[in-house]
Amino acid sequence: MSHIEIRTVEVVKYITPLREGGSLPAIVEASDGFLYVLKFRGAGQGKKALISEFMGGELARAIGLKVPELVFMHLDDSFSKTEPDEEIQDLLKFSVGLNLGLHYLSSAITYDPLVSEADALTSSKIVLLDSIISNIDRTVKNTNLLNWHKELWVIDHGASFYFHHNWPIWEQHLNRSFPLIKDHVLLERATKLTEASEGIIGALTPEVIEDIVSKIPEDWLHNESDTMRPESIKAAYITYLNSRLSKIDVLVKEANDAR
Template identity: 75%
Template sequence: MQKIDIRTVDVIQYLQPLREGGSLPAIVKADDGFLYVLKFRGAGQGKMALIAEFMGGELARAIGLKVPELVFMNLDESFSKTQPDEEIQDLLKFSVGLNLGLHFLSSAITFDPLVTTVDGLTASKIVLLDSLISNIDRTDKNTNLLYWNKELWVIDNGASFYFHHNWPNWTEHLTRTFPLIKDHVLLKKADQLTEAAVEIKRLLTEDIIRDIVSSIPEDWLQSESETMSPADMKAAYMEYMTTKLSNIDLLVKEAADAR
């Protein structure tokens, strides 16, 4: 098995905010010469959104979906001092340290379900992935999919794993299905759910899940308000994903009924 290898880069230039995103992500340049969409630890949902973005993206990649490269991005305190916009200045100030970047896909267009075609297996895999990770944010109003180089790319998984915003009750989510799948932008096109489930179970092994979970930076799991340790949180993510996978047939039925 090939282990995931997440690079760490330094932000060297803040280029522009993406104001269509509620958390004010930005296009930045890194010391490797590439442009990234930077997701900030100091934004509304904080480090939990970065964990969801990271895990959702790498799980999507593991099942064969197209995902921009994810990198850990160091941001130093100098950027907040040179930013004239007070809102962005505060965001940069509270985001000093390790953040998450997605490789910027230049000239990519937002997926439009009325214009862009997508094959049934790909649609089914995305629908089931979002059921597994409880992603509430891939709807007609906000597709969080891009069309680039004639291929569909999965982005913005930060609204997933919402159980981790309330750790004391996380076990209550283990056996729940995901009724909100009825609003998924690709549900109508997902006509190969059973086949997709077989492929997901084959590709998403316990070792791969453990590799992804173990790659979550310890710093993102530490909070003065949390009683659970980072190790316990990682164990919880592991149990959550393996339990959901063991119940994937229930998610298939739920999505099929919703169609």
């Protein structure tokens, strides 16, 4: 089994904000010379959105979906001092430290359900992944899918794992399915859910899940509002994911029924 390796790079240039998202991500240049979409720890949902983004992306990659490379991005305090826009200045100030970057896919176009192509197996994998990670944000209004070089790429998993915004009752989510799958942009095309589920079970072994969760930066697991310790939080993510996978047949049935 191959362990995932996540590179850490420095932000060297702030290029432009992306105003589509509520969290004001930005295109930045990193110390490796590449451009990234930077997701800020100082944005609305804070570090928890970065954890969701990271885990969702790496789980997607593990099951064979196309995902831009994810990197940890270190931002220093010099950027906020030269930024004229007050809103962005504050965001930069509150985001000093470790953030998350996605490799920028230049000239990629947003997936459009009316004209873009998506094959049945890929669609089925994405639908089931989103059921597993409780991703409420892949709808017709906001597809969070890109077409790049005639392939479908998945991005933006920050709205997943929403149970972690209320740790005291997280275990109540272990027995829930995911009725919101009825709004999924790819549901109509997801006609190979059983085949997709077999591939997902084969790919997301307990070892793979543990490896992904173990890479969450310690710093992101500390929140003033949380009483759980970082190691307990990691254990909860692992328990949650293994529980979802043990119920994948229920999620397949739910998605099929909704379709």
